[in-house]
Amino acid sequence: MSLPTKLDHCVIHVFEWERSNAFYRDVMGAELVTRPVGFAYRFGDKQLNVHGPGVKPAEVARLPVAPGNSDLCFEWHGPIADAVAHLKRHGVAIERGPLERFGAKGRGTSVYFRDPDGSLMEFMSYLEKLS
Numbered sequence: 001m002s003l004p005t006k007l008d009h010c011v012i013h014v015f016e017w018e019r020s021n022a023f024y025r026d027v028m029g030a031e032l033v034t035r036p037v038g039f040a041y042r043f044g045d046k047q048l049n050v051h052g053p054g055v056k057p058a059e060v061a062r063l064p065v066a067p068g069n070s071d072l073c074f075e076w077h078g079p080i081a082d083a084v085a086h087l088k089r090h091g092v093a094i095e096r097g098p099l100e101r102f103g104a105k106g107r108g109t110s111v112y113f114r115d116p117d118g119s120l121m122e123f124m125s126y127l128e129k130l131s
Contacts, residue, residue, distance in 0.1 A: 009047040013067045027090045068118030076123040080109040083123040
């Protein structure tokens with residue numbers, strides 16, 4: 001049975017706004033959304049709410065997310081080689097990949113890297129499959 005739900009947002013934590021804003025804007029392609037304190041990073045109709053300097057996390061979280069403690073995958077709309085070239089242009093080291101992985105749309109090819117706070121990031125392309 002399918003319920004009328006879809007992912008709206010998730011939360012990451014950063015140490016320093018300027019550095020993280022530049023990374024998520026320039027490397028990840030986020031729209032920066034100014035909030036009363038801090039920022040959110042928007043990707044189309046999905047959003048990363050960001051805890052950082054000056055932000056008080058909601059009391060409902062049993063264990064608030066810690067900087068460097070997230071693991072997020074973003075679909076890359078193009079060949080994975082283009083994602084690799086994009087990361088290299090921005091001086092972002094690739095930790096693993098390209099590797100075949102399984103995501104929301106099935107098999108794809110991924111590369112793994114880190115944000116400035118150490119959270120694991122992944123670009124996944126569904127255009128080609130590794131042999």
